Amino acid sequence: MNVLAIETSCDDTSASVIREGRVVSNIISSQDIHDLWGGIVPELASREHIKAIAPIVTAALTEANLQITDINLLAVTNGPGLAGSLLVGTQFAKGLSLRFGIPVVPVHHIEAHVYSGYLDDPNRPFPSISLVVSGGHTSIFLVRSYTDYQVLGSTRDDAAGEAFDKISKMLGLGYPGGPHIDRLARDGNATAIDFPRGLQHDGSYDFSFSGLKTSVKYYLRDHADTMNLNDVCASAQRAIVDVLVSKTLAAAQEHRVKVITIAGGVSANSELRTTMQDACTKRGITFIAPRAEYCVDNAAMIGFLAVQRADTASLDLSFTVDPRALRSL
Numbered sequence: 001m002n003v004l005a006i007e008t009s010c011d012d013t014s015a016s017v018i019r020e021g022r023v024v025s026n027i028i029s030s031q032d033i034h035d036l037w038g039g040i041v042p043e044l045a046s047r048e049h050i051k052a053i054a055p056i057v058t059a060a061l062t063e064a065n066l067q068i069t070d071i072n073l074l075a076v077t078n079g080p081g082l083a084g085s086l087l088v089g090t091q092f093a094k095g096l097s098l099r100f101g102i103p104v105v106p107v108h109h110i111e112a113h114v115y116s117g118y119l120d121d122p123n124r125p126f127p128s129i130s131l132v133v134s135g136g137h138t139s140i141f142l143v144r145s146y147t148d149y150q151v152l153g154s155t156r157d158d159a160a161g162e163a164f165d166k167i168s169k170m171l172g173l174g175y176p177g178g179p180h181i182d183r184l185a186r187d188g189n190a191t192a193i194d195f196p197r198g199l200q201h202d203g204s205y206d207f208s209f210s211g212l213k214t215s216v217k218y219y220l221r222d223h224a225d226t227m228n229l230n231d232v233c234a235s236a237q238r239a240i241v242d243v244l245v246s247k248t249l250a251a252a253q254e255h256r257v258k259v260i261t262i263a264g265g266v267s268a269n270s271e272l273r274t275t276m277q278d279a280c281t282k283r284g285i286t287f288i289a290p291r292a293e294y295c296v297d298n299a300a301m302i303g304f305l306a307v308q309r310a311d312t313a314s315l316d317l318s319f320t321v322d323p324r325a326l327r328s329l
Contacts, residue, residue, distance in 0.1 A: 001310070002064075004071045004096075005303030006057065008089030009081030009109045010136070011045045013052040016299035017064035017071075021122065021307055025063035026293060026300040027056050046084030053092050060299070071102055073313055075299075075306030078106040079322030080136075086321035094317045103313035105306040112301040114141050114149060117261030117288040119304050124288065125259060129252045133244060133272075134264030135161030135176065140205045140251050143261075146308040152251050153205025160240050161266045163209035167216050167236050171229060181233045182269050188234030193219060195239040205247050212239055241272050245279055252285060261288040268295040 007014040016026040029052045061068060076093035079086060090106070097104050113132045118124050130141040130149075138161075139154040158166075161178060168177025173184070195215050198208035216236055220227060252260055260280055266272065273289050280287035294301055306313075 001072045001307070002066060002070050003073045003075055003303045003307055004057070004060070004068070004102075005075040005107075005299040005306060006053070006089045006093050007077045007109070007297055007299040007302050008049045008053065008085045009077045009079075010085055010297055011040050011048070012297040013049050013056050014297060014299035015053075015057040015060035016303050017060050017066060018300070018303040018307060019064065019066075023119070023300045023304070025060045026298055027060045027063065028293065028296065028298055029056050040082070042082045042084055045082055046088055049085050049088040053088060057092070068096065068100060071096075071100070073306060073310060074102050074104040075107050075303045076104060077109045077112070077302055078319055080109055080324055081321075083321060083323045086323065090319075090321055097315065097317060101315070103315050104317065104319075105309060105313045106319045107302045107305050109297070109302075110137055110139070111149075112305045113137075113263040114143060114261075115146065115305050115308070116263045116290045116294045116301040119290060119294055119301060122304075122308070125286075127255070127257050128259035128261055128288075129248060129255065129257050131244060131248045131260070131262045131267070132264045133160045133262065133266040135159060135165060135266075137161075137264065138207045138209075138244075138266075140248060142251070142255055142257070146305070153207065153247065155207040155209065156199075157208050157210040158213065160207070160209055160244060161264070163213055163240060164237075164266065166213050170217060170220055171232065176265070178266055178269060181237055182271065184230050185234035185237045185271065188228065188230030188232070190234040190238035192228065192231035193235035195219075195235050197239050197243050200243045200246055205251055207243060207247070209240065209243075212236065237269070237271055241269070241275050244272060245275050248276070249279055249283070249285075252283075258284065259286045259288065261290075263290060263295065263301075265296050268292050 173180035
């Protein structure tokens, strides 16, 4: 079976071809235009998707050495995300379905992240605890199978990735903020500043990073002439990572799970990966982190999950987009 997947939930246009369960192409086009604004401008994002989607789909097919007539199944992200961006991808997929008679599987973007740790090996064991952490989402899942999972906790305000972005903007480092902070933190002292770790010990699996952003803002105001940029980055990053790791490990312990996966753009953070790996090793837990191209928004994870749920494919194109985050899970 040949699957063509399309992902346009935010500011990355991506298309992927999966042949017999193996990823043979995964093309991602990022929109640099948002760097000028320090964040994503929804209207600009949808316009960029319109320009990019046909060339990106063509590139994915070409790299896989296939024609559209060789495709047996279409997969497309229908939520959550930016409404305009989602519409570009879903309407394109519906057009291909109508023209060539190919059934479609609409895929929930966060569900795809949940299972992206299994992309390189679909036979990895369940149950697992999955931490999905990105610019718009920070949640912990108990995952029992490809169709059975439970949301254990989510962010009450800002996602971890948003905190990285906003702190980076305060520091004048640019967007997206995570890679900039990660890079500078390597030369900083992570214990130099005791930034708050919201909800770390409240007994829930929920997150809150708004207090950290406020604390960084006031620290920069009060130490404008003396602050060390690397130390600020390292200390803020450590505060985020400490909360992410401690809550994920607590979930694994409570539910007696021996597999932890991480996913989403922030899962590429070097300190998060190292700290989580060390903590899991000490506790005899298997740690799975997807390769970098599967951490960001990508169509390969959309197609992968569609393969696991191929029995839901249909020529019924009445499905709609749902920009809301976890309400539909």
